[in-house]
Amino acid sequence: xxxxxxxxHLPVKDLDKSIEFYHNLxxxxxxxxxxxxxxxxxxxxxxxxxxxxxxxxxxxxxSLRHLAFTISYEDMKSSLGWLKxxxxxxxxxxxxxxxxxxxxxxxxxxxxxxxxxxxxxLELMCYIEIPEHLRNIDKxxxxxxEELYIGK
Numbered sequence: 001x002x003x004x005x006x007x008x009h010l011p012v013k014d015l016d017k018s019i020e021f022y023h024n025l026x027x028x029x030x031x032x033x034x035x036x037x038x039x040x041x042x043x044x045x046x047x048x049x050x051x052x053x054x055x056x057x058x059x060x061x062x063s064l065r066h067l068a069f070t071i072s073y074e075d076m077k078s079s080l081g082w083l084k085x086x087x088x089x090x091x092x093x094x095x096x097x098x099x100x101x102x103x104x105x106x107x108x109x110x111x112x113x114x115x116x117x118x119x120x121x122l123e124l125m126c127y128i129e130i131p132e133h134l135r136n137i138d139k140x141x142x143x144x145x146e147e148l149y150i151g152k
Contacts, residue, residue, distance in 0.1 A: 004041075004042065004045060004046050004070065005041060005046045005048075005067070005068075006045070006046050006047075007038075007046065007047050007048065007049060008048050008049070008067045009048070009049040009050075009051060010048060010049070010050055010051070010065060010067065010116070010118070010120045011051055011052075011053050011065070011118065011120075012050045012051065012052055012053075012116070012117070012118045012120075013052070013053070013054070013117075013118050014052070014117070015035060015036075015037055015050060015052040017117050018037070018050050018052075018116060018117055018118065019032070019037050019050070021116050021117050022037075022039045022048070022050070022116070023039075024086050024087070024088075025069075025086065027039040027040060027041065027048070028040045028043060030043075030047055035051065035052040035053075036049060036050065036051050036052070037049070037050045038050070041069060048067055065119075065120045065121055066120070066121040066122070066123065067120070067121075067122055067123070068111070068122075068123040068124075068125045069122070069123065069124055069125065070125060070126065070127075071124045071125065071126050072126055073110065073126045073128060075124075075126070076101050076110050076112065076124065076126045076142065077101070077142055079101055079112045079124050080099070080100070080101070080112065083112075083114055083124075088114050089114065090112050090113060090114050091113050091114055091115055092113070093111065093113045093123075096139070098141065099112070099113075100112070100141050100142065100143075101124075101141070101142045102139050102140060102141050102142065103128060103139065103140050103141075103142060103144075103145040104139055105128075105130045105134050105135055105136075105137040105138075105140070105145075106135055106136065106137070106138075108127060108128055108129070108130045108135075109125055109126060109127050109128060110125070110126050110128055110142065110145070111123050111124065111125045112124050128145075130149075131149065134148065134149060
């Protein structure tokens with residue numbers, strides 16, 4: 001059934017600034033008009049549409065202004081360095097104070113969060129195979145996860 005994201009749409013205040021930001025994430029521009037741009041996430045399969053408007057913060061509830069990009073577990077471990085090399089800072093998720101990538105054993109994935117120039121929530125995410133006996137564990141950092149599971 002569902003194998004990934006086909007498209008997602010985000011409001012932006014300055015299309016040129018946002019194009020620069022998403023290009024810096026190494027996404028390829030698929031199409032552009034005067035107030036809209038689409039970037040390939042996976043060329044020919046999924047893309048994100050950026051729509052320029054003046055009232056970005058009030059257009060959507062923050063939970064609707066989110067996009068997650070699939071990456072590998074190995075890339076997740078170096079994601080903070082990769083973001084930093086792009087001039088991007090990670091942000092904490094939910095009630096967490098740390099920006100470090102974390103694992104959700106109960107969901108079988110790991111994430112790190114950041115924002116685009118308009119405050120849209122972006123996430124790098126990977127799937128992880130979780131043994132059944134560890135699925136009841138709450139969120140843990142990548143380091144804690146590797147001590148719990150991979151180190152054993």
